[in-house]
Amino acid sequence: MVVARLAAEAEEAGWHGVFVWDHLRWREPVRQVADPWITLAAIATATERLRFGPMVTPLARRRPAKVARETATLDRLGDGRLTLGVGLGSDRFAAELSATGEELDDRRRGQMLDEALEILTAAWSGRPVHHPSRHYTVDGISFLPRPVQRPGVPVWAAGLPGNVKPLRRAARHDGFVPVNLEHPDQLADVVTTISGLRRPRTTSYDIAVPLPPGADPGPYAKAGATWWLAEFAPETVSLDQVRGVLHDGPVDIDIDIDIERIR
Numbered sequence: 001m002v003v004a005r006l007a008a009e010a011e012e013a014g015w016h017g018v019f020v021w022d023h024l025r026w027r028e029p030v031r032q033v034a035d036p037w038i039t040l041a042a043i044a045t046a047t048e049r050l051r052f053g054p055m056v057t058p059l060a061r062r063r064p065a066k067v068a069r070e071t072a073t074l075d076r077l078g079d080g081r082l083t084l085g086v087g088l089g090s091d092r093f094a095a096e097l098s099a100t101g102e103e104l105d106d107r108r109r110g111q112m113l114d115e116a117l118e119i120l121t122a123a124w125s126g127r128p129v130h131h132p133s134r135h136y137t138v139d140g141i142s143f144l145p146r147p148v149q150r151p152g153v154p155v156w157a158a159g160l161p162g163n164v165k166p167l168r169r170a171a172r173h174d175g176f177v178p179v180n181l182e183h184p185d186q187l188a189d190v191v192t193t194i195s196g197l198r199r200p201r202t203t204s205y206d207i208a209v210p211l212p213p214g215a216d217p218g219p220y221a222k223a224g225a226t227w228w229l230a231e232f233a234p235e236t237v238s239l240d241q242v243r244g245v246l247h248d249g250p251v252d253i254d255i256d257i258d259i260e261r262i263r
Contacts, residue, residue: 003034004042006242011050013249018043019055019085019229024096030234037070044078051081055208055229056158056177058089060112061102064136067116068123068143071153080148084120085177085208087158088113088166110165111135117155117173124152156208161186164193171197175206177229184219191224213245 007018020043022036036054043052059067075082088109091097103109112135119136122129123143131138147153156175159166170176171194178190191207198205208227209220217228230245 001039001042002239003039004046006246007043007050007052008046009243010246011047013246015050015246015250017051017053017083017227018047019053019083021234022054022057023093024100025094026234027094037074040074040082041077044074044081047078047081049081051083052078053083054085056085056087056156058097058109059086059116060109061089061097061100062116064116064119065123065138065141065143068120071120072124072143072145072147075147075149075153076145082147082149083154083156083175085156085158086113086117087177087179110169114169117169120155121152154206156206161190167193168197170194174203175208175226177208177210181209181220184223187220187225188223213241217251 003018003020010018020034020036020039023033025033036057040052040054043050057067071082071084088106089097089102091104096102097104103112115131115133115135118133119129119131119138122131123138123141124147126142126144126146128140128142129138130140154175155173156177157166157170157173158177158179159170161167161178161181167176167190176190176194178187181187187207187209194205194207195201206226207224208229209217209225210229210231211217211220213230213232217225220228228251232242232245
């Protein structure tokens with residue numbers, strides 16, 4: 001598979017992670033879309049050090065019990081390298097929610113997302129999961145074997161910087177992926193808000209910023225970003241473009257970052 005070979009090349013060039021989008025279809029002219037979970041399995045077996053994961057999966061359109069099995073299996077397959085990116089999803093991406101009869105109300109999808117995350121957290125513990133809720137039921141199932149990572153797979157939650165609900169959700173987990181970020185000052189405000197919401201602040205925390213290839217991640221790192229995600233436009237991307245960015249290697253940022261600000 002081409003993506004697995006690209007992941008191996010990225011690892012050799014010094015990149016720290018490879019992440020894939022989770023869509024059923026995309027806008028024209030894109031017609032061929034791979035399944036992200038099978039693609040991630042190929043990446044896991046083709047690499048040894050890279051982190052990998054969906055960035056992001058619209059969790060409300062997936063069954064959390066199945067995702068619990070998939071994430072635990074992928075994490076073991078990759079020896080503890082999976083990061084689970086989650087978000088609400090949107091029907092503006094080729095109307096894939098309405099075309100498949102999924103929930104269109106943002107508020108209800110947010111509730112489904114939070115309930116699914118509760119189920120995943122319980123499932124990764126290895127203990128029997130008892131979760132009767134409004135949208136999902138899991139009654140007495142143990143999801144074994146557990147993921148390699150403890151207490152479970154790291155979760156990065158996506159959201160708009162100006163919306164407090166995604167920030168609260170992200171603060172309960174391990175990272176935040178800002179959507180439609182316009183400038184580093186926005187990110188600095190996000191970092192401050194999430195830092196204030198996190199209780200306790202005893203573990204490290206990731207802020208993963210998607211930027212076009214060639215963009216300068218320095219100002220974002222100074223504002224608190226811990227990851228820069230080189231994001232390619234599906235409508236125009238080419239294999240040569242991806243390989244060129246990969247072989248150039250990640251940007252070496254030589255600045256002092258206030259780590260305590262995001263712990």
